[in-house]
Amino acid sequence: MHNVAIIGAGPAGLTAARVLLQAGISGVQVLERNPQPGGLPRFCDHQGWGVWDMHRLYTGPRYAGELVRRAAGADILINTTVTALEPNGHLHISTPGGPEYLQSRIVLLATGIREKPRGARLVSGTRPWGITTTGAFQEMAQAGQIPFRRPVIIGSELVAFSALLTARHAGIKPVAMLEPGPRILARRPGGLIARAVFGVPVRTNTQLLEIRGIDRVESVLLERNGQREELACDGVIFTGQFTPEAWLPRSAGLQIDPATGGPAIDNFFRCSDPAYFATGNLLRPVEHSGFAALEGARAAAQILRALRGELPPPQAAIPVIPGGALRYIYPQRIIPGGIPIQLHGRARHAHKGRLRAMADDTLVFERLIRILPERRISLTLPGAALTGRNSLAVILD
Amino acid sequence: MTAKSFDIALIGAGVVGCAAWRAFTLAGLSCILIEREADIISGASKGNSAILHTGFDATPGSLELACMREGYRLYREIHEPLGLPLLETGAMVVAWSEEELAKLPGIVAQAHQNGVTDVTQITAEQVRAREPGLANDVKGGVWIPGEALIDPWSAPLAYARQALANGGTLHLNAEVTSGSLTGGTWTLTIKNAAPIQARIVINCAGNFGDLVEAIARPSPFTITPRKGQFVVYDKPAHGLVQSIILPVPTARTKGIVITRTAFGNLLVGPTAEDQPERRLATTETATLNALHAAGCRMLPALAGMEITTAYAGLRPATQFKDYQIEALPAQNWITAGGIRSTGLTGALGIARHMRGLYETHFGTLKPLPSPLWPRVPNLTETLPRPHAQPGRSEIICHCELVTHDEVAAALASPLPAGSIGGLRRRTRCMMGRCQGFYCSRRVLELAAPYIPGLADA
Numbered sequence: 001m002h003n004v005a006i007i008g009a010g011p012a013g014l015t016a017a018r019v020l021l022q023a024g025i026s027g028v029q030v031l032e033r034n035p036q037p038g039g040l041p042r043f044c045d046h047q048g049w050g051v052w053d054m055h056r057l058y059t060g061p062r063y064a065g066e067l068v069r070r071a072a073g074a075d076i077l078i079n080t081t082v083t084a085l086e087p088n089g090h091l092h093i094s095t096p097g098g099p100e101y102l103q104s105r106i107v108l109l110a111t112g113i114r115e116k117p118r119g120a121r122l123v124s125g126t127r128p129w130g131i132t133t134t135g136a137f138q139e140m141a142q143a144g145q146i147p148f149r150r151p152v153i154i155g156s157e158l159v160a161f162s163a164l165l166t167a168r169h170a171g172i173k174p175v176a177m178l179e180p181g182p183r184i185l186a187r188r189p190g191g192l193i194a195r196a197v198f199g200v201p202v203r204t205n206t207q208l209l210e211i212r213g214i215d216r217v218e219s220v221l222l223e224r225n226g227q228r229e230e231l232a233c234d235g236v237i238f239t240g241q242f243t244p245e246a247w248l249p250r251s252a253g254l255q256i257d258p259a260t261g262g263p264a265i266d267n268f269f270r271c272s273d274p275a276y277f278a279t280g281n282l283l284r285p286v287e288h289s290g291f292a293a294l295e296g297a298r299a300a301a302q303i304l305r306a307l308r309g310e311l312p313p314p315q316a317a318i319p320v321i322p323g324g325a326l327r328y329i330y331p332q333r334i335i336p337g338g339i340p341i342q343l344h345g346r347a348r349h350a351h352k353g354r355l356r357a358m359a360d361d362t363l364v365f366e367r368l369i370r371i372l373p374e375r376r377i378s379l380t381l382p383g384a385a386l387t388g389r390n391s392l393a394v395i396l397d
Numbered sequence: 398m399t400a401k402s403f404d405i406a407l408i409g410a411g412v413v414g415c416a417a418w419r420a421f422t423l424a425g426l427s428c429i430l431i432e433r434e435a436d437i438i439s440g441a442s443k444g445n446s447a448i449l450h451t452g453f454d455a456t457p458g459s460l461e462l463a464c465m466r467e468g469y470r471l472y473r474e475i476h477e478p479l480g481l482p483l484l485e486t487g488a489m490v491v492a493w494s495e496e497e498l499a500k501l502p503g504i505v506a507q508a509h510q511n512g513v514t515d516v517t518q519i520t521a522e523q524v525r526a527r528e529p530g531l532a533n534d535v536k537g538g539v540w541i542p543g544e545a546l547i548d549p550w551s552a553p554l555a556y557a558r559q560a561l562a563n564g565g566t567l568h569l570n571a572e573v574t575s576g577s578l579t580g581g582t583w584t585l586t587i588k589n590a591a592p593i594q595a596r597i598v599i600n601c602a603g604n605f606g607d608l609v610e611a612i613a614r615p616s617p618f619t620i621t622p623r624k625g626q627f628v629v630y631d632k633p634a635h636g637l638v639q640s641i642i643l644p645v646p647t648a649r650t651k652g653i654v655i656t657r658t659a660f661g662n663l664l665v666g667p668t669a670e671d672q673p674e675r676r677l678a679t680t681e682t683a684t685l686n687a688l689h690a691a692g693c694r695m696l697p698a699l700a701g702m703e704i705t706t707a708y709a710g711l712r713p714a715t716q717f718k719d720y721q722i723e724a725l726p727a728q729n730w731i732t733a734g735g736i737r738s739t740g741l742t743g744a745l746g747i748a749r750h751m752r753g754l755y756e757t758h759f760g761t762l763k764p765l766p767s768p769l770w771p772r773v774p775n776l777t778e779t780l781p782r783p784h785a786q787p788g789r790s791e792i793i794c795h796c797e798l799v800t801h802d803e804v805a806a807a808l809a810s811p812l813p814a815g816s817i818g819g820l821r822r823r824t825r826c827m828m829g830r831c832q833g834f835y836c837s838r839r840v841l842e843l844a845a846p847y848i849p850g851l852a853d854a
Contacts, residue, residue, distance in 0.1 A: 033795050081792050098787030117832035119706025122685040126677050129817055129851065136837035145841050145852035214677065247830065250633040258701050
């Protein structure tokens with residue numbers, strides 16, 4: 001039996017592997033379904049990676065390479081797909097040699113996220129060729145195979161600008177960037193950068209109503225302030241609206257938080273079956289890879305304690321409940337004790353108000369905040385403040 | 398211009414065309430199947446609910462019922478040698494109101510009249526015992542044990558590949574624009590290609606059936622395509638129901654079906670919307686949201702499940718409820734028109750029926766003594782799949798667990814995929830929850846040499 005199996009060789013999984021190896025843990029296996037480890041940064045062929053966790057600036061592919069290099073010594077099984085989770089850390093895996101059954105004391109789920117594609121967004125219209133997501137577009141661009149020359153970009157999260165960068169690299173010119181909300185979701189100068197640097201008009205308050213085209217995309221129908229307009233284009237790139245890649249824990253019946261879309265964890269990164277830990281962007285949509293990598297390290301630190309039998313029994317956990325304008329909060333369960341407890345969440349919409357935490361009826365935290373929905377909200381509570389309590393509510397008034 | 402002459406030219410490579418091509422080829426005739434699109438089942442047959450129907454609720458005495466019963470029997474007879482799946486789920490008509498409950502005895506009586514004698518009415522408790530996930534306002538149900546799930550893409554592909562393997566001819570990207578009958582031989586004019594000659598023409602042109610019929614005569618039926626939209630849920634939703642959940646049909650409301658698929662998903666749909674457009678089936682956000690809401694009302698746990706995608710299909714509805722199948726002896730013509738949503742079930746029976754019409758009007762048949770039975774690759778979860786085999790190639794599509802070799806085979810095998818949609822329907826690649834987020838590049842690399850126009854427009 002192995003000590004730890006890590007599912008997913010992206011920033012979170014590889015960083016967790018590195019921490020476990022450095023702590024002298026043997027029998028660490030990383031299961032990666034792709035032919036190369038490194039995760040999604042492999043295809044983001046522009047600068048912007050590594051600042052948080054490596055304190056250096058890399059391109060996506062260089063960063064992915066660095067993650068792999070730093071996890072040297074880990075047993076990374078490529079072309080290995082986990083097909084089902086069973087209780088107590090038993091995994092069904094598909095390998096090139098055939099199906100296998102793998103047993104580990106602890107399994108860390110680090111399967112990351114993906115963008116929400118057109119299908120799941122239930123967008124109206126036909127289904128021609130040329131509709132894609134940023135992730136798929138970047139992979140295709142890296143391979144020199146691009147299905148369009150003049151796509152529209154849907155959304156304005158940070159990843160939409162990554163799509164713009166890739167488009168410029170590949171020598172194609174998006175016809176517009178569309179954002180249904182009143183402002184760009186990425187950091188403030190984003191719109192200016194899009195217009196000034198890339199020459200791509202950004203249209204806020206603009207809804208995509210319909211995709212048109214028979215074999216290929218021919219146009220999109222837009223609506224702005226009640227006015228409809230048909231915009232000619234030959235492709236549609238759906239960006240962002242990230243979704244945790246959580247079908248394995250969902251199929252296995254591990255508890256899923258409907259608000260995050262990822263498995264519900266306690267403050268030791270444990271899922272509802274304590275043989276399973278979860279970390280990185282699987283936990284929620286979405287943080288940058290540096291944050292996910294550091295989360296991988298933090299989960300690994302708890303796994304080390306679990307291997308030594310130092311973690312409290314999971315049954316002692318109390319629920320954490322988001323309230324008010326808070327869209328979600330995680331960890332979803334906490335075990336009161338000596339160590340400070342870090343919680344992260346996001347607001348439903350742009351909001352100015354009071355963030356408070358109530359342990360039963362007692363106020364244990366309060367802060368005035370002004371927050372945008374895509375920004376992380378973090379708070380740290382002293383563990384002792386929750387001792388003897390039955391639940392914790394975190395409320396954004 | 399000299400053109401090769403065939404015994405039979407079939408117009409339209411939907412499921413009916415593929416089944417009839419197979420039937421007449423195995424009957425010893427030289428047959429050409431003509432299709433305007435780049436691949437088979439590119440029209441009405443590509444989007445349906447994938448159910449093998451017993452015919453329990455068909456109109457008694459109708460041709461549709463007879464063809465469904467025969468198609469149902471034939472599918473069960475030939476699915477194994479062709480490598481086709483059969484997932485025996487049974488179906489349940491569920492009543493959600495007293496008004497619907499009152500209709501159940503009539504449904505049972507009609508089923509028995511139709512020869513589906515194992516259909517029984519069951520109580521609300523029995524419904525709940527079988528389907529504990531359904532909302533608790535269930536009033537009662539009808540249990541139809543014989544309804545089953547099949548693979549709606551591989552079935553017509555298997556029929557077509559058997560026709561091809563036994564000497565049939567396929568002509569894709571070929572739109573028939575007109576035709577003339579001279580001296581007992583039809584000459585069909587094909588857009589941008591040489592004409593085709595055949596003794597008998599079979600019109601199985603689906604949503605274009607009335608237009609093709611006009612080549613032989615003023616069409617006695619008019620097609621108004623009926624659109625059905627569906628929402629597809631991801632694998633974890635698959636286990637929320639065991640059987641096919643059917644609505645009680647009423648005059649006022651369109652019923653919505655909840656069903657698993659043989660691919661391990663869950664479907665909610667269809668709608669029924671008449672439209673003039675024959676080729677394009679669009680989805681509409683508001684309709685899909687309404688389908689999702691209706692699904693969640695019947696099956697509350699659906700609310701927490703991920704939607705994989707949505708699709709729309711077009712059924713060739715006419716002003717008549719029944720199939721429009723007949724032989725025109727003077728015109729050397731056989732029509733199979735107005736084959737609505739039951740075509741997947743009925744296809745083999747329709748083909749058998751048309752074979753009978755041929756023998757009555759056009760001559761005797763000498764079936765091939767020992768036809769080949771090529772097997773199609775399995776796409777479903779009911780039979781072993783390549784990803785679970787020792788020595789498998791790289792998994793390219795991670796959501797649907799499709800391997801490199803399956804994609805490569807679908808591009809290079811007999812009757813290869815002619816479009817990206819055809820590749821999806823032959824392999825399931827890009828059809829999962831990520832819709833190509835993870836696999837577009839790999840699929841594109843493999844497909845671009847075979848399917849023109851995918852990269853760099």
